[in-house]
Amino acid sequence: MSVITRDEAQLRAQLLDVHRYTVELDLTQGDETFDSRTVIRFTTRSAGDTFIELKPACLRTVTLDGQPLDPETLDDNRLPLRNLTAGEHELRVDAAMRYSRTGEGMHRFTDPTDGETYVYTQMFLDDVQRVFAAFDQPDLKAVFELTVTAPDGWSVLANGITEHLGQGRWRAAPTPLISTYLVAVAAGPWHSLRTEHRGLPFGIHCRRSLAPHLEAEAEEIFTVTRACFDRYHEKFEEPYPFDSYDQAFVPEFNAAAMENPGLVTFRDEYVFRSAVTDTERQTRAMVIAHEMAHMWFGDLVTLKWWDDIWLNESFAEYMGYQTTLEATRFTQPWVEFGVTRKAWGYDADQRPSTHPVAPEAVDDTAAALLNFDGISYAKGASALRQLVTWLGEKNFLAGINIHFERHRFANATLADFIDSLAAATDRDVHAWADAWLRTTGVDTLSPRVAAADGTCALTVDRAGSRPHRITVGLYDHDLTDEGRLTPREHLGLDVPQTAPQPIGKRPALILINDGDLTYAKIRFDDESFKAIRTGLSGLPDPLTRAVMWNALRDAVRDGELPPTAYLETARTHLPLETDLALAQGVLDFAAHQITDRYLRPEDRPTALATLGSLCRDLLRRTEDGDNPGLRLIAVRHFIDVAAHPDTIAAWLADGTVPGGPELDPELRWRILGRLAVLGATDEAAVAAELERDPSASGQEGAATCRAALPDPEAKRAAWDAMFTTDDLSNYLFTATARGFWQPEQADLVRAYVPRYYQDAVTLAARRGPAIAAAAGRWAFPYHAVDAENLALGYACLRDAEPVAALRRKLVDELDDLSRALRVRGE
Numbered sequence: 001m002s003v004i005t006r007d008e009a010q011l012r013a014q015l016l017d018v019h020r021y022t023v024e025l026d027l028t029q030g031d032e033t034f035d036s037r038t039v040i041r042f043t044t045r046s047a048g049d050t051f052i053e054l055k056p057a058c059l060r061t062v063t064l065d066g067q068p069l070d071p072e073t074l075d076d077n078r079l080p081l082r083n084l085t086a087g088e089h090e091l092r093v094d095a096a097m098r099y100s101r102t103g104e105g106m107h108r109f110t111d112p113t114d115g116e117t118y119v120y121t122q123m124f125l126d127d128v129q130r131v132f133a134a135f136d137q138p139d140l141k142a143v144f145e146l147t148v149t150a151p152d153g154w155s156v157l158a159n160g161i162t163e164h165l166g167q168g169r170w171r172a173a174p175t176p177l178i179s180t181y182l183v184a185v186a187a188g189p190w191h192s193l194r195t196e197h198r199g200l201p202f203g204i205h206c207r208r209s210l211a212p213h214l215e216a217e218a219e220e221i222f223t224v225t226r227a228c229f230d231r232y233h234e235k236f237e238e239p240y241p242f243d244s245y246d247q248a249f250v251p252e253f254n255a256a257a258m259e260n261p262g263l264v265t266f267r268d269e270y271v272f273r274s275a276v277t278d279t280e281r282q283t284r285a286m287v288i289a290h291e292m293a294h295m296w297f298g299d300l301v302t303l304k305w306w307d308d309i310w311l312n313e314s315f316a317e318y319m320g321y322q323t324t325l326e327a328t329r330f331t332q333p334w335v336e337f338g339v340t341r342k343a344w345g346y347d348a349d350q351r352p353s354t355h356p357v358a359p360e361a362v363d364d365t366a367a368a369l370l371n372f373d374g375i376s377y378a379k380g381a382s383a384l385r386q387l388v389t390w391l392g393e394k395n396f397l398a399g400i401n402i403h404f405e406r407h408r409f410a411n412a413t414l415a416d417f418i419d420s421l422a423a424a425t426d427r428d429v430h431a432w433a434d435a436w437l438r439t440t441g442v443d444t445l446s447p448r449v450a451a452a453d454g455t456c457a458l459t460v461d462r463a464g465s466r467p468h469r470i471t472v473g474l475y476d477h478d479l480t481d482e483g484r485l486t487p488r489e490h491l492g493l494d495v496p497q498t499a500p501q502p503i504g505k506r507p508a509l510i511l512i513n514d515g516d517l518t519y520a521k522i523r524f525d526d527e528s529f530k531a532i533r534t535g536l537s538g539l540p541d542p543l544t545r546a547v548m549w550n551a552l553r554d555a556v557r558d559g560e561l562p563p564t565a566y567l568e569t570a571r572t573h574l575p576l577e578t579d580l581a582l583a584q585g586v587l588d589f590a591a592h593q594i595t596d597r598y599l600r601p602e603d604r605p606t607a608l609a610t611l612g613s614l615c616r617d618l619l620r621r622t623e624d625g626d627n628p629g630l631r632l633i634a635v636r637h638f639i640d641v642a643a644h645p646d647t648i649a650a651w652l653a654d655g656t657v658p659g660g661p662e663l664d665p666e667l668r669w670r671i672l673g674r675l676a677v678l679g680a681t682d683e684a685a686v687a688a689e690l691e692r693d694p695s696a697s698g699q700e701g702a703a704t705c706r707a708a709l710p711d712p713e714a715k716r717a718a719w720d721a722m723f724t725t726d727d728l729s730n731y732l733f734t735a736t737a738r739g740f741w742q743p744e745q746a747d748l749v750r751a752y753v754p755r756y757y758q759d760a761v762t763l764a765a766r767r768g769p770a771i772a773a774a775a776g777r778w779a780f781p782y783h784a785v786d787a788e789n790l791a792l793g794y795a796c797l798r799d800a801e802p803v804a805a806l807r808r809k810l811v812d813e814l815d816d817l818s819r820a821l822r823v824r825g826e
Contacts, residue, residue, distance in 0.1 A: 002076040003364040004053070004126065006305055009137040012050050015084075016135060018042040018142040023132045026149040027119060027187055028168065033057045033096040034106060034119075038132045040091045040142075044084045051078045053126075054133040055105075056095035063092045077129055093133040101729040102770040103254035105130025106185075109729070111251070113209040113695045118188030120250045120265060124258060125306065126365045128180045139304045139411040141177040148172075150187045157186040157205060159262040161244050173243055175261070177409040179302050184260030186248045193218050197226050198233075203246040206271050209695065213273045214249070220281065221247070221288070224328050228289045231327035232296070232319075235397055238404040241300045247288070251696055252731045254770055256287050259294030259316070266291075273697065274666035277629035279580040282330040289327070290320030301404060304411040306368030310357045310437070311417055313372070314380025317341070318388075321381070332579060337381070338516045338546035339585035343553060345378030346521065349442050351815045353808055357383055358414045358437040366804045369769060382519035383436045389517045390432065390469045391425055398424035435466050443468070446523040447510045450500060457500035460493060460512055464520070468495040473514030473544060474507040475531070484538035485509055485531060509535070514544055521558075522551040537573035542582060549586055556598065559823055563598040566590065567610055575617040580629045583618075587611070587637045595641070596743055597785050597820040604743065611641040623659045632661065639670050645680035665693045669701030676708040677742045683709070700735035703728075707739030710748055715740065719752060722779060723759040730770055737778035746783060753781045753789055757796040764806040772802075776809020785820045793817070 019041045026035035040052070055077045062069040064081060073080055081091070099108035099119065105127045110117045121131055128134045148156045148170045156162050159182070160173030175183075191211035194203045204221055206214045225247065233239065242262040253267035270284045297319070298312040324333040348354060355371060357380045362368050388396045399421035403412065406420060414437070421429045443464025450457050458472065472491040478484035488507055503510075509531040512522050524532065532548055539545050552569060555561035570590050577583045595607040618634035621627075635657055642648050652671045656662045663671070672689055675681040683706065690702040707718035718736050721728055728736060741749060760779060764772030781789060793814040796802065802810060 002078060003366045004137060005364040006307070006362065009139070009305060012135065012137065013139050015044055015046065015048050015050055016042050016140060017045065018135055018140045020143045020145065021132070021134070022145045022147075023183075024147045024149075025132070025185065027154075028149055028151055029096070031099070031108070033098055036093075036095050036097045036132045038091075038093045038134075040093075040133070040135070041088070042091070042135070043088050044086055046086050048084055049080065049082045050084065050135075051080050052091065052093075052133050053077050053129040053136045054079065054093065054095060055097075055129050057098045058096040060094040060096070061092075062094075065089055079133070091133075095133070097131060100130065101252075102768060103252055103730045104768060104770050107250075107252060109251040109696075111207050111209050111696060112699055116189050116208055118186075118190075118207055118251060120186035120188075120248065120253075121184050122254065122258060122265070123181045123183055123260075125181060125369050128183060131183075131185075134180045136180050138179040138181060138302050138306070141179050141302070141409065141411070143177060144175045144183050146172040146183070146185060148185060148187060153189050154187050155190050155192065157184075157190070157203075157246055157248055157263050159184055159242070159260060161201065176241060178261055178299060182260055182299060182302075184258075184263045184265065186250060186263065186265065190248070193222075195222060197229060200240065201244040201246075202226075203244070204249070205246065206249040206268055207251060210249070210268060210271045210273065213271045217271060221284075224285045224288050225292070227327040228292050228323050231323050232292060235323075235400075236296055236404065237401045238296060238300065238408060240295060241408070242295065245292075247291075252729055254730060257291045259291045259298055259312075261295060261299040264291045273695075274664035275628075275632055275661055277580045277584070277632055278330075279336055279584060279629065282324065282328075282333055282336060282581075285328050285330055286320045286324045286333055286336075289323040290316045293319035293323070296404060297400075300409060301407040302411050304413050305362065306365065306371070307359055307362035308412075308414050309368060309371055310376045310380045311412070311414065313376045314357065314384055317377045317381035318384040322385075332542055332581065334516065335542045335546045335579055336581035336585075337378075338543060339549060339581055341374075341378040342382060342516070342519070343550060343585070343589075344374035345382060345519070346374075346442055346550075346554065347557075347816075348374035348812075349379055349440065351812050353811045353815075354440045356438050356440055358433070360438070366769075370804060370808045379519060386436070386469065386518045387429075387432065390467075391421070391427060391429070395425040395427075396421070399429075432467070439465060443520040444523060445470070445495065445512045445520045447472075447512055447525050447528070449503075449506065449510070449525060451506065454505075456503050456506045458491075458503050458510065459497060459500045460495050462495050466520075468513075468518045468520060469493075470495060470513050470518050471515045472501075473509070473511040474503060475509040475511065475535075475539070477508045477531070477535070478538070481538070483535055485535040487540070490514060511544065511547065513547055516543055516547050521554045522547060523555075524551065533569060533572075536569065537576040542579035545577075545579070545582055546585075549582060553589055556594065556823065557819060563594045563823065564603075564607075566594060567607060571610055571614050574614055575621060578627075578630075580633060583630060583633050587614075587633065591637065591641055593820075596783065597816075598823045600824060601743070601746070605643060608641045608643045612638060612643070615641070619657075619659070625660070628661070635661065635667065636670065639667070639674050642674055642678070645675050645678045648674060649680060665695070665697060665701075668693070669698070669705070673701070673705050673708055673739065676705045676739070677710070677744055679710045681705070681709075683714070696731070700731055703732050703735040704739035707736045708742060710742075710745050712748070715749060715752070719755075719759075722775075723763050726767060730774060733771060734774050734778045737774065740779065741781050741783045743783045749781075750784075753784050754792055756781055757792050757800065760806060761796065761800045761802045764803045769803070769805040772805035773809055776806045776813065780809070780813045782813065782817075785817060785824070787821065787826070790814060790817055790821065 022039040024037040059071040156170035158172035162172045190205040192205045246263045249268035257266040293316040297315040321333045403420035446461045448459045474488040475485040509528045615634045615638035622631035686705045760775045
């Protein structure tokens with residue numbers, strides 16, 4: 001699909017003023033295509049030529065101001081509109097469009113549980129042209145009127161309130177001015193729950209087979225939604241700008257969620273059908289808050305071009321976490337951010353593909369799509385958190401409200417945003433933006449202590465260029481509890497300092513960035529590191545512990561701390577951990593990075609045994625039932641690191657873990673997947689489990705198990721399914737890929753490593769960006785930590801010309817592989 005460049009978009013925006021789209025979609029035309037009829041009313045400011053985008057299965061007719069245009073002039077996805085005169089015009093397009101199975105455009109899904117079919121749109125970033133003809137760029141906002149014809153028994157959701165006109169026809173209320181990528185439709189036999197809040201219709205929706213689970217979750221989802229809605233109306237002077245607020249939990253969704261105004265779409269894994277931890281519930285609440293923030297920042301005020309995507313995502317990420325803290329029952333969202341999301345940002349910012357939070361060179365939509373990463377989300381949110389720390393929340397919110405007032409139902413740039421902030425404060429926010437938003441990389445902050453006359457002074461050394469406003473925590477050993485560190489005081493410092501900071505008697509621990517208010521790697525002096533090794537779990541604040549675990553993680557990745565030292569620290573302190581996000585994050589890094597990649601193969605069995613022993617300690621500690629979330633984490637990870645099948649096979653046979661929990665579908669598939677890796681199950685057992693759980697999640701679990709079987713024929717079948725045919729949906733592709741490569745099966749799959757670089761390039765070019773990204777992330781041979789894999793990957797980048805989405809993933813994966821080799825000393 002041809003991409004649009006920034007220069008082309010600017011020229012078209014100068015020429016056109018788009019007023020209204022009238023779109024009719026007919027979803028009754030079979031399983032492969034749907035009919036799309038579009039009327040676009042627009043004005044040209046002067047005479048000239050332009051084009052409109054669409055990607056049809058069949059373009060039937062096109063008329064411009066009543067005169068037919070030749071459908072054969074469609075070139076890829078561009079239909080030229082030549083010799084336009086200044087003034088008003090009407091374009092009519094009649095086409096058949098293809099359904100998608102990759103989560104792009106109009107995605108179609110048939111539920112294996114009951115045979116019911118659902119469709120929904122994902123128009124982002126430039127996929128509206130897969131659904132209807134459009135001038136597809138964010139700064140050509142228009143009013144959208146949609147009519148949908150759907151099969152009997154279906155209901156239709158859209159950006160505005162929908163009305164059933166009879167005979168399967170549904171009409172949505174016209175939208176206010178919105179961008180093309182924000183138009184949304186979801187149709188099917190939805191199970192819907194509705195309420196009203198502050199005079200506005202609220203609804204939540206899922207497929208029928210998930211109805212009992214949505215019923216069980218509805219109270220919490222609605223409670224979080226109402227609380228966030230009310231909190232945003234306390235923060236923002238501009239009221240919610242749309243006529244309703246629906247949240248649809250849809251199948252096979254590529255992202256966590258999408259901020260379509262009035263109709264937010266979520267991946268339906270958030271309708272929990274198996275046991276989850278409270279941290280996972282907190283994450284769902286944060287995603288609800290994140291998407292709702294977009295109703296103002298992204299939907300009401302929209303970026304002018306994709307170089308400012310951070311204005312959408314960084315703002316929503318920051319507001320999502322902060323509003324979850326302020327408005328819901330969840331008290332530690334910033335801990336999960338620190339140990340999970342922030343690590344994502346740090347990793348992305350140290351790769352060759354790094355870019356500024358606000359990049360200046362986003363030349364086309366293909367380049368823009370690559371910037372939805374840990375920098376635009378996590379680093380950007382961290383930068384905004386630092387901005388609020390430096391500017392003050394009152395001034396920050398004042399600037400935000402100025403921004404909404406100036407640009408409501410329009411488009412804005414970084415310069416506009418900074419000007420709005422500057423109007424609310426005397427501080428030099430332009431200089432702050434240059435230092436934080438236009439630069440790349442991670443600063444490193446280190447303590448330096450000078451002692452004289454029985455007292456000490458602290459200097460925070462900075463490797464980097466950004467200013468930081470930080471809190472430094474000083475901790476002493478507890479005289480009554482040898483393993484506990486108690487806070488002495490917290491110091492507010494600006495880095496770079498104007499002079500050393502007196503701190504009195506030397507503390508046992510000096511923790512820079514206590515509270516995690518800035519974005520920087522943290523280092524420890526020798527005395528502090530000794531205190532951490534003995535007292536980490538004794539620190540009272542989980543956010544303090546998160547900063548420490550992140551610092552240890554960074555030190556391992558930078559080759560400054562042996563991976564075994566991290567494992568030893570985890571083995572010592574994690575059995576005493578109470579915060580679920582920390583327990584989950586540390587175990588994830590220990591298992592998937594240290595054990596699977598940073599340690600040599602001969603050291604892996606010992607590491608697995610260490611983690612298994614750690615999980616057993618957590619299981620023993622949670623036998624009384626007081627912490628079911630921590631117990632669930634321990635059970636999951638015990639399964640994942642099991643080196644021998646006996647214990648987990650017994651759990652599966654009994655249907656329960658001794659002392660609980662009983663095995664729900666997620667745990668059963670998890671155990672069967674690990675047994676497949678270990679060669680302790682077979683196809684017959686997978687088929688039997690699929691008969692027990694024929695749901696969509698069951699289909700994915702079976703695909704993972706089958707790909708993980710240590711059998712040449714199973715590997716061949718999985719490879720062919722991924723790379724030879726195009727039958728797998730986006731989710732089934734990912735499920736198959738996640739089972740294929742296993743460290744325990746390195747010899748069996750060795751011949752597939754060079755094949756990957758050939759077949760992935762072909763697949764990505766054939767199936768588009770979503771599958772290309774999945775192939776680069778999930779199908780990459782991550783287990784093969786060796787120079788040969790690295791050389792093959794670099795040769796692919798150099799010679800094979802992979803499409804942009806795959807190239808970006810390969811650059812990142814190969815850099816991670818190179819880092820793993822350095823950590824190993826190879």
